[in-house]
Amino acid sequence: MNDLVLMGLEGAVLVTGLAVLLLDLWITPDQRRLLGFGAIATLGVIFCASFAYLPDGTQYAFGGMYALDEFALYFKRFFLIAGMFVLLLSVGTSHAEEGGQGEYLSLSLFALAGMMFCASAANLALLFVSLELVTVTFYVLVGFQRRRLASLEAAIKYLIIGALSSAFLVYGIALIYGATGTLDFRQLASLPAAVMESRILWLGALFLFVGLGFKMAAVPFQIWAPDVYQGAPPSTTAFLAVGSKAAGFVLLLRVLHQTLPVLETRWLHLLMGVAGLSIAYGVLCAIPQRSLKRLLGYSSIANAGYLLIGVATLSAAGATAALYYLAGYLYTVLAAFIVIAVVLQHTGRDDFDSLAGLHQRSPLLAAGLTFAMVSLAGIPPLAGFFGKFLVLKAALAAGAEHPGFYWLLGIAVVGVVISLYYYFGVVRAVYWGTPGEQPAGPIRVEWPLQVALYLAMVAILWLGVMPNQITNLAELAVKSLGLR
């Protein structure tokens, strides 16, 4: 019974998802929106309930398979917020989408539950199952607009590459099990040194990293990101960009610090290399992009690189930086995708030309997109600045022990400067672009989207101006991970 209580948050999300699926059978199409609001309200209640958990140290459930600590709770709250925004976004844009609203909601809720399980995975089996729960639901979510060719194309790409990475993941887990005879994180952490020498073990760990790298969209596992971002419905892309990426990071952090003790030193160079390559690749490829969704796809690769710098420092400061960075990134990306969703609905396109004159058609959308871009570019006083600041600080501190971080720092700085170009390109298009044959009428934004956009903007500003609360939460989370 105690086990079920510990797992209560995920359980509640799953039950909500099932309830939505069932209720959908009985309600009329007009009431579908209400169903969405009901689901969002339930998530809100679950979010509040998450503050009732006060884990004293780490609590385990189901024979050590499931761990609940501050770290897991931080990410569960993170995923719940992301889930609420995504549901709000999908409810707000549902008119354009053909039917299946109930399925969309419940699939999103299942994906959310999968992400929340990821935050608590303390066993390679749960790690695999929860990641698959996320990935498989996303196969459907990406291809949800089944009459749009781009959406189907994106779904196929995501399916093929996702299946490949799952194969790597499960193969890696099998190798690790073969070498050590256990899947449990705590048992892996206390293995005798002799086992650590096994080559098979390290090959398995490498394959595991491949599987996680796919989720994070880090180079060289990034190939799917721009295409899928472009093709998927905006609410799915938003969820993919924040939720799925964060799921990769939560697992990476836990595997890195709570399983094999020498993993940290063995993966150091790997993480640094992947971080540097991700920043360089994402930033350089984003320059020529004309489609906003593709641009955000490449920017998400670059951001994975900045997050990985924080992780690679292997320090509490670095992990805190990554956690804060993710929180800022959450609201920023959500704000951007809310705007994209509305613009897509009205113009059917998401390239820079369709943004021209947006500030006259809807000042709110223009302001929201500007907030998102300025925050992504890392300019004070918005959240993105403080996130980058923390990452750079952590990298510089790590440089004292490992000079390679100075190179990484150089790449990061050059990346920030280059990224100014394309982020400001978007702002420029919004305020000073020349509208072509666009219909110039004002864009009416539905109230759920208005609320979501205002909330995201306030959060971006709030996180940037008052970072104290989030950094405190993040520090608490990192401490529970065993980092100092």
Next chain:
Amino acid sequence: MASLSFIIFCPLLAALLIAAIPRNFKVLFRLIALGATFLPALAAVRLFLGMEPASGRLQYEEFVPWVYSLGISYHVGVDGLNIGLILMGAIVGFAAACISREITDREKEFYLLLLLMTGGILGAFASYDLFFFYFFHELALVPTFIMIGVWGRGDRKNYATFKITLYLSLGALLSLIGLLALYLQAGGQTFNIVELTRRLSANPLSPGAQQAIFPLLMFGFGILVSLWPFHTWAPLGYAAAPTATAMMHAGVIKKFGLYGLLRVAVPLLPAGAESWLPVLALLCLGNLVYCGLVAMRQRDFNLLLGNSSVAHMGFVFLGIASLSLVGVTGAVLVMVAHGFLAALSFALSGYLHQRLGTLEMVQMGGLLKRLPFIGTVLAMALLAGCGLPGFANFPGEALVLFGAVKAGQWWVILAAWSGLVIGGVYMLRAIRQILHGHLPERWAGVPDAPHAWHKLPYALLLAGLVVFGCFPGLLTKRIQPNASRIVQAVNGPMLAGFPGEPEAAGYWLARGRKVTGHE
């Protein structure tokens, strides 16, 4: 009313207010901007007169802890080093808002950005916390790029925007890394400059660390101030910028890098300063001589001003590099003087550009007949630029030269002196070409600034130049105690610090020490 936070946040909150007003209320934007820059200017004057001049103590302090775990706090105050800059920045901010009458397109965004710039840079000057020091500067810097990109002029506008963005972002990030490195080397517990000064004077960083961090700060700040050979963004950028932006950036925001050298780099890293400042002294000759020669060849008045502003920065670098009391005092004086001067010159060139449609000096001539007021002010500004006594540049540049004589080699002084001569040549030539000689037919109907309200910003800036030119003691008396501590930090056994425990912050800092000690 005369509190520092008011000076900083009045423009910033006004920017928020403007953001909330629908764009139909065009008049309102301008009124808000005028009010929100005038009040801080007034408050800055009161602060300047009200401060206790010769003590060198930290005054008008305000302290609010911000992020405990990292040791970041909002800590503002004034002492001799920054009071002149705050006064100058606030006045230039008001003048820039007055001058922006020429903007008739997207006023809302323009005034919003202008207010962000003003509040941001004043905050940067007032901050005693490395984080906010950088944060506020970045807040002021980014609007510059947007304003040049949007309201800029000339066919090289886009190129100029990209160039200035790339250079200045790189400079800012380099200095950020330098500041972070300094923070981490000093124990990673506090960003507070007062506290850092105390800690580092008790246990200085290892010479190796100092010599690694100092160049980061020197080149980072140097790029921001257009140190030769990283100066090419400046003339181009100012030529393309709208008038108010050029005034704010060339006059005020650019001083941030110099101020950073004096406030952070030199006093906190004395060993680094000792080995790197000779390099700075060498490079600043590039500013003084090379950029002066380039300015001589310019035919466009704005490019001339841009290059001369780069050349003037050479004096400040020279003063800092001399590391003598006289030189450093002079450097701060030049910073303030050049702020007024650059703002005034760009305001005037903006007026000419607006009325004439061109700034080619060959096409002008005899304008003094048509423009008695503007012409006179222009002549005075240009004469101030060659270092005529009676204007604030003269005492500053003279002190810098004395400082260099005391500390430097003969060829440095020779070069600085020839820089002065070159300055005289191009400034006088500009006066001749623009104001004297034959008035071309096409300019026969050019109107002068019509009434007092239009003349006010020019008069204000000129007054700043004349007041500090005739009574440089007003500034030097305030600067000197702080300058002497900076100099002693490097040269002498006495270490840089702030006399006495700063009052408002003392309690919190002591508490912070206890807390970190406890952990």
